[in-house]
Amino acid sequence: MILTLGAANLVVEAPSATPVVDHGAGSRAGPGAERTESPMNVKKVMIVVFVALALFYVITQPGQAAGMVQGILGWLRDGAEAIITFLKNVFA
Secondary structure, three states, X not given: OXXXXXXXXXXXXXOOOOOEEEOOOOOOOOOOOOOOOOHHHHHHHHHHHHHHHHHHHHXXXXXXXXXXXXXXXXXXXXXXXXXXXXXXXXXX
């Protein structure tokens, strides 16, 4: 009996046999791997969810979103200036 689960096939040869997952020809999964979803798909889903939430936040609360972005950029600028000051003092 062969069951298709996304890109993988679940092969069961006998009722007492252990299920084996076939990941296809290009798979890097080792023997006995039972993963049916690749980490790349999870990563793509997480990116899409993050972008969707960010867009929702920007659309529903643009002033607060702009303030948050300015705060993040200010924090990055302050960090970069601190690193530059440190390096100037080290090599002075």
